[in-house]
Amino acid sequence: MSLTLSATARGVAPSATLKLNAAVAQMKSEGVPVLSLGAGEPDFDTPEHIRKAAIEALNTGKTRYTDVSGIPQLRQAIADHILAQKGLRYDARQIIVGAGAKQVLYHALQAILNPGDEVVLPSPYWVSYTEMIRMAGGVPVFVNTDPANFFLPTPEQMAAAITSRTKAMILNSPNNPTGAVWPRELIVAAMELAKQHDFWIVSDEIYEALVYDGMEHISPASISEDAYSRTIVISGFSKSYAMTGWRIGYGSGPRMVIAAMAALQSHATGNVNSIAQYAALAALQGPQDCVQQMKQSFERRRSLMLDCVKNAGLTASIQPQGAFYLLLDIRSAIGKSLDGKTITDDLTFSELLLAHSFVAVVPGSPFGAPGFVRLSYAAADTVIPQAIERIGSFMHALQ
Ligand code: PMP
Ligand code: GLU
Numbered sequence: 001m002s003l004t005l006s007a008t009a010r011g012v013a014p015s016a017t018l019k020l021n022a023a024v025a026q027m028k029s030e031g032v033p034v035l036s037l038g039a040g041e042p043d044f045d046t047p048e049h050i051r052k053a054a055i056e057a058l059n060t061g062k063t064r065y066t067d068v069s070g071i072p073q074l075r076q077a078i079a080d081h082i083l084a085q086k087g088l089r090y091d092a093r094q095i096i097v098g099a100g101a102k103q104v105l106y107h108a109l110q111a112i113l114n115p116g117d118e119v120v121l122p123s124p125y126w127v128s129y130t131e132m133i134r135m136a137g138g139v140p141v142f143v144n145t146d147p148a149n150f151f152l153p154t155p156e157q158m159a160a161a162i163t164s165r166t167k168a169m170i171l172n173s174p175n176n177p178t179g180a181v182w183p184r185e186l187i188v189a190a191m192e193l194a195k196q197h198d199f200w201i202v203s204d205e206i207y208e209a210l211v212y213d214g215m216e217h218i219s220p221a222s223i224s225e226d227a228y229s230r231t232i233v234i235s236g237f238s239k240s241y242a243m244t245g246w247r248i249g250y251g252s253g254p255r256m257v258i259a260a261m262a263a264l265q266s267h268a269t270g271n272v273n274s275i276a277q278y279a280a281l282a283a284l285q286g287p288q289d290c291v292q293q294m295k296q297s298f299e300r301r302r303s304l305m306l307d308c309v310k311n312a313g314l315t316a317s318i319q320p321q322g323a324f325y326l327l328l329d330i331r332s333a334i335g336k337s338l339d340g341k342t343i344t345d346d347l348t349f350s351e352l353l354l355a356h357s358f359v360a361v362v363p364g365s366p367f368g369a370p371g372f373v374r375l376s377y378a379a380a381d382t383v384i385p386q387a388i389e390r391i392g393s394f395m396h397a398l399q
Helices: 009-011 016-029 050-060 072-086 100-112 127-135 156-163 184-197 223-229 255-268 273-285 289-311 345-359 384-398
Strands: 095-098 120-125 139-144 165-171 200-204 231-238 249-253 325-329 372-375
Touching: 009 127, 050 095, 050 372, 072 095, 072 249, 072 273, 072 384, 095 100, 095 255, 100 165, 100 200, 100 231, 100 249, 100 255, 120 127, 120 156, 127 139, 139 156, 139 325, 156 184, 156 255, 165 184, 184 223, 200 223, 223 231, 249 255, 289 325, 345 372, 345 384
Parallel strands: 120 139, 120 165, 165 200, 200 231
Antiparallel strands: 095 249, 231 249, 325 372
């Protein structure tokens, strides 16, 4: 017997974001004074009323298997929330609760893709999409965007990526890693293409609550009846309620695709942790001012980061309008050296910055953004100025 790995396993790169998180945790445990702008997670604790609901669930025996798709009360609360936020009407059978938006996305792609199916993916994109598409046998087809157009594709660029093999397009607004928010006209144009060429839309709306500058978050499913019938909407609690570790996200869409995702989930993991589900229920049913307060903090930190970047002589790609990331243009550093080490790309830039200045940032290449690094402003107000100052000094020390 030869003990080989599957082609799928061999083809998958580990998550660059989670790898960096682990490296930072290791350095911190060794006492290294590392400042992290890497992790894409709120630095706030989960609000108290949500934590209390989890304790209550634990103490009242909510510790057994639940429906694979989630407890009915939570699915109904999610349906109510989506109706209130996006004007989209789903019944509880059109909702699935999974282990984070990540698992829901994974099952959505597993449910719709056959080997060789193409998925149109505006680039830059969140690092896990490409790997998830490949794990489902699909082929990502990139639509390159650039800062000059605020990282938004044109309808013509999207149309040019469509072939007879196109099975789906992933939309992610607000976007990780660019912070771009798609305007209504562009979403309408994407949905027209989806209708014309008959493909699915997978809409990752995990940052829906974090939109700034008076911009509006628009769900593609809300554009028309046709759009509703071909869109799988995915969101979760990680970002809006500071619940990253609880692992709870959800999907909504046509009943047949949600049922297929539930069948897959029933064999993969079964239901999401029962206690986390009751906590999520409390998140939706409790006061919502915590969401607004955290959003205000992120908006303030965005301005702080943009000011610091400017003062340090660094170049932001665009002013982000949503989520909590900023792509920093580091192309001027490529080819330069420090302590005998040459920066050949954004990956070596990030490595050298961490080793030399103890600042963690995520390289842009795994997101389809070579020459850029991603900074997260979901970091403490005290961390942001210090970290940017260190990046500025690092850039100036390069020769
Ligand atoms: N989508 C995007 C764009 C993300 O940045 C993340 C990272 N948190 C996720 C989905 C997954 O979120 P979670 O699994 O924590 O709900
Ligand atoms: N989504 C976050 C990020 O992009 C968290 C890490 C992950 O799940 O990839 O940093």
